[in-house]
Amino acid sequence: MSNNKDAKPNILLITVDQMRFDCLSIAGHPVVETPNLDELARTGVRFDRAYSATPTCVPARAAIFTGQSQVHHGRVGYQDRVPWRYEHTMPGEFAKAGYHTQCVGKMHVYPARNLMGFHNVVLHDGYLHHNRNKYSIPVREHYDEVDDYLHWLRQQVPGADLTDLGLDCNSSTVARPWHLPEKLHPTNWVVSESIDFLRRRDPDKPFFLWMSFVRPHSPLDPPQAYLDLYKDADIPEPPVGDWALQSDPALDGLSPYTSKGIVPKQRLRHAMAAYYALITHIDHQIGRFLQVLAEYGEKENTVILFTSDHGELMGDHHLFRKSLPYEGSSRVPFIVNDPGNRLGLETGKVVQEVVEMRDIMPTLLDAAGVSVPDSVDGCSVLALAADTAGKEAVPAWRAYLHGEHSQGMQSNHWLTDGKEKYIWYSQTGEEQFFLLTDDPKELHNAALDEACLDRIAYWRSILIRELEGREEGYSDGGRLIAGRKPLTVLSHIRG
Structure with a gap:
């Protein structure tokens, strides 16, 4: 695809799973290192008040796919195995507009191989309990049948499984290093498969690529080199409000799956270090992909949006994981970058208006000049991100x-x-x-x-x-x- 500003741009959506809003160096975090995300924010626009209205994987992803509020997409809590049947989806609209569409990584829809409008999906949803129970689901839905990463991993390491580390996908306070070569980590795999898509894509079409990482969602299993970056770091203790629990008589904090409780300090510090390490690992792999995107001559033709589906409390107020309304759980990073300067964004701008997952679909369709379906509740954030110097004021935005x-x-x-x-x-x-x-x-x-x-x-x-x-x-x-x-x-x- 030539560098032609009259042609439709490529669209790259990068999502991570369970990353807090404050885990960016550019946002002032005292420990975590995110040089590539910082660069996207420094040369793009960062939205400081981005939220996930229903902050767990399933409803958050419904908002991303449909551009709808939870009232309209209908998922107001976490429930697996409810079929996904939506007339208008973001990849579907891009496909109808002539885009070559691809997802690599996590979808978390049902059935698991539902394309949701994509031309192709290379799937890794992470460990999902309902897809591992061989006795309660059809064989065609079992994880061994549907997950592309696991098939690939077993070709590299016969007999390998996602449970080899002894960590569950909800082991929120237990961490240990990745035990295989780094190139076999699911974070690296998402980028390798995304790079392979650049090789295999239709060169006569713009592309919509959703690069969807499972980490930093637990298991907390960063490669050793990344864990080492934080082993001696001065990691601040999480904030604890005057309203939070002050004791833990049931010893909930000792459970590896805890969502609340007072966790032993050493265990919590190790978990926080591993969580930050996973974020830096993802950051470096995003840098790897952007470098290859430039080598293919497509970086200047690509609009990039980075976010997370929800946050992670990670000990705030003695709480863990997500689903609760507090900032660590519901507030997320959100960055828009336009390397080719097609959209007139104000470089380095930090936007304070409240944006949400439902705004991703209309934003990216707007960036591509594709019509937004009437079913969409969200709004394009591009007007908020625009360079308004000498221009009219930003249009009114949602009040809450x-x-x-x-x-x-x-x-x-x-x-x-x-x-x-x-x-x-x-x-x-x-x-x-x-x-x-x-x-x-x-x-x-x-x-x-x-x-x-x-x-x-x-x-x-x-x-x-x-x-x-x-x-x-x-x-x-x-x-x-x-x-x-x-x-x-x-x-x-x-x-």
């Missing part, structure tokens, strides 16, 4: 984001404008309120502060309106109603 996650007694709804955050736990009625501008680490729950009562009432009224008419019955239009049965999937897609 409504997020939620169904998860038993921890089921929650939340609202934020990036400056304040209101949280309502739907099963207990507990409210939390954080002044993010002054308290970015959510150390103080201001829900009972006299000075904040009017603001809490304001946000509560918005949530009452957002939930009115929802099938769970959380709102009657005048008040919030706690204790209603939470749903993970709304009825319009449950079938």
Whole structure:
């Protein structure tokens, strides 16, 4: 493809799984090293208030694929094995517009080999429990049958499996180094397969490539060289708010699968080091791909968007993993880069407006000059990223984001404008309120502060309106109603 600004650009979407918003050197993290992502942000635009409205893998990816809010794509919690049937998907729209479309890595859809509009998928979803149970699923859906990385790995190392390290995919506080040559790590594999796509693509078409990494989601298994980068680092302890649990009588923190609890300090520090190491490993592999993209003469023709599907609490407030509304779980990195300067972005700009997973599809279609379907709820972020010097002001943006996650007694709804955050736990009625501008680490729950009562009432009224008419019955239009049965999937897609 020639460097022709009148031709449609290639589109490269890079996603990682479970990366916190603050794990970028350019965002001021005191330890983690991300030189290639820093360069994408330095020469592009970084969105500092990006969120995942329903912060676990399945609903977040539904938002990416469809551009819809959780109310419309219907996945308001984590539930596997619910068929994905959407009329309009991001890869489908690119394919209809003449793009050669490819995904490498994680999809996390059902059935697992559902193309979702891609011409081809080279699949590695990571370890998914429902795909490993040979006695409860059809053989055609078993992991051994559907996962391309595992087939490839066993060609390199006969008998190899994803469990060889003794780490589960939800071992949130247990870490050890990758035991095989680095080139066999799934992070390297995603990049190697993506490079191979550059070789095999149709040269007469622009491409849409989704390079989708499973890490830094556990297992926490970085190659030794990356773990060594952090073994002596001065890693700050996670923040613990005045509202967080202060003791752990059930010893939940000793479980390798814990989502809450007080973890022994040495174990937690090692887990944090491994988590940062996985991020730096991904960063270097992204650099590897961008170098090859330049060698193929396509970097200047490619618009790049980098993000994560959700975050990782990693000990914040003695909490781990995701699904909760706190910043470590719900807030993500989000970078747009345009090496060919097609889009008129303001280099180095940091945007404060609240953006979300649903905005990815319209943004990338907009960058390619492809029509956005009416089914899409999100908006293109390109106007926010544009160089506005001497031009009209940025158009009005969403005033707030409504997020939620169904998860038993921890089921929650939340609202934020990036400056304040209101949280309502739907099963207990507990409210939390954080002044993010002054308290970015959510150390103080201001829900009972006299000075904040009017603001809490304001946000509560918005949530009452957002939930009115929802099938769970959380709102009657005048008040919030706690204790209603939470749903993970709304009825319009449950079938």
